[in-house]
Amino acid sequence: MRIRTFRARTMAAAMSAARAELGPDALMLGSRRVTEGVELTAAVEPADDIAPLAPLAQAEVSAPVIPLTPAVLHEPLGPIAAALAAHGLPEMFRNHLAASPDLAATLAGALRFEGLPLGPGSAVLVVGPPGAGKTLTVAKLATRLRLAGGTPRVIAADGRRAGAVEQLAAFTRLLGIDLIAAPHPATVLRALATNRGTAPTLIDTAGLDPFDAGEREEIAALAAASGAAVALTIPAGMDAMEAADMAEAMAETGARHLLATRLDLARRIGAIPAAAIGGGLAIAEAGTGPGAADGLGPLTAEALAARLLNPPAARLARASAA
Amino acid sequence: MTAHAVLAATTTAPEQGAAGRLIAIASGKGGVGKTWLAITLSHALAQRGRNVLLVDGDLGLANVDVQIGLQVGRDLSGLLKGERAEALATPVPDAGFSVLAGRSGSGALAQLTPEQIEVILAGLAEAKGFGTVILDIGAGLDRTARRLASVADTLLVVTTEEPTALTDAYACLKLAALDRPGGDRRIVVNMAGTQASGERTWLGLRKAAENFLKVSPPLAGVVRRDARVSEAIRRQVPFLTRHPGAEAASDIGRLAAILAP
Secondary structure (H helix, E strand, O other), X not given: OEEEEEEEOOHHHHHHHHHHHHOOOOEEEEEEEEOOEEEEEEEEOOOOOOOOOOOOOOOOOOOOOOOOOHHHHOOOOOHHHHHHHHOOOOHHHHHHHOOXXXXXXXXXXXXXXXXXXXXXXXXXXXXXXXXXXXXXXXXXXXXXXXXXXXXXXXXXXXXXXXXXHHHHHHHHHHHOOOEEEOOOHHHHHHHXXXXXXXXXXXXXXXXXXXXXXXXXXXXXXXXXXXXOEEEEEEEOOOOHHXXXXXXXXXXXXXXXXXXXXXXXXXXXXXXXXXXXXXXXXXXXXXXXXXXXXXXXXXXXXXHHHHHHHOOXXXXXXXXXXX | OOHHHHHHXXXXXXXXXXXXXXXXXXXXXXXXXXXHHHHHHHHHHHHOOOOEEEEEEOOOOOOHHHHOOOOOOOOOHXXXXXXXXXXXXXXXXXXXXXXXOOOOOOOOOOOOOHHHHHHHXXXXXXXXXXXXXXXXXXXXXXHHHHHHHHHOOEEEEEEOOOHHHHHHHHHHHHHHHHHOOOOEEEEEEEEEOOHHHHHHHHHHHHHHHHHHHOOOOOEEEEEEOOHHHHHHHHHOOOHHHHOOOOHHHHHHHHHHHHHOO
């Protein structure tokens, strides 16, 4: 394995530097924020032919090494790569996911799919950029827990946006659960500590700028002090590279889960795999409709593969239909 | 609250599960603190009541005895003459474990034939007096190192956060996967800046292993960088004896508790 680190102002720039030097198969091992931007560690595995220790009767011929000639690099895209490209997934991600003809299996191996930690006494901080759908997602999660017979606690920690608490209160009233308004981190911690019990706690937060170190630190501190898991909300239709960068940044605050929203309203959903890869996030839930009771569900590798393999119809077709 | 504590609180706990009797420690690269880790882990396991034999498998450049200022009379070469490991091992005073040295100045162990390696391994298997055998494998990925790594019940692959160490740790994993598919291999990140950065290093290495080797080595533990380690080595005193309250000592303690629950 050949490892190289790349520093650049943005994740995208670091990735293209990695790709330029290591080729399209470069695997992103990890990254961290540094003063000048990001440091990306990437690796490639050159083909070799190391024999096992135990003497085995085997042919001495190793697999042919395909040289990275321009001809190979500019080969027309296969059907999977083409579908992924139509979803706005940059080449770096496409190359990982289009390696095998079974996209569902590739996704299952490359990404993590696991539910939110909503066990007894758990707490989940739902974070994300403004307008990502955090509040509605919290409402949907609360509804599901309520329908399952539980009494989740819901904390509105959004002290910035006018009407944020009222929006969530409209749902919790219907569900017959109290909404705890906690506009400051200290009040969130106090609310969490009070009557904690075994019911899971959902915490809706104010929209944040994932690229603002101060705002990230605030979430990180809240998560650390409360022991809450951090789940990042990303709208499915967001630019894939932007989503990957956001997930990457939020992973630094401890975010481990991805809540994808608006799958019903987006045609290009490259943001979902990009965010999952970029931040190493487990895909937990997907918003698939406006209904509080039925508009959210787990996303499987198969379902994601099916969506990705049905790329949006070309824009031209829409134009001619109009 | 620091970002480090945040990550530490939210990332997955290290893989649990008792290690086997023969625990080998390898890194590929030298200078990652492998021998120190082998000594300190042996000490910590002894403190947990295990009867531990630390074997200096760094046959060319063995230095376990030097690190802890131990006067050894006998070494591994006695196994080749049919002597028992129990008779060749030197107890470390007040530390509760014994050391089977890799040399006593003769240099005879640097060039062992594959057959002689098998005789040594058989001798270690025979040493029933020791419930746990820690095998410190030398730097490099030569045939001897590969053979020693492949017979271990549990292989701890040590890396630091540096790309060179990661590359060699990966090579260790690759050869181990080749030489003994399906074995118990775990990662130890030594000299980590923080628990969180150590876990990130492991995640990167695991990602490479998952993608290129189709294996997913779990994290055995992160040991944080500690200036007192080199101070203890300079003084030739076991680390847990000199600095039992150090952060690195508690990290090793946690690792020992996972390997010997």
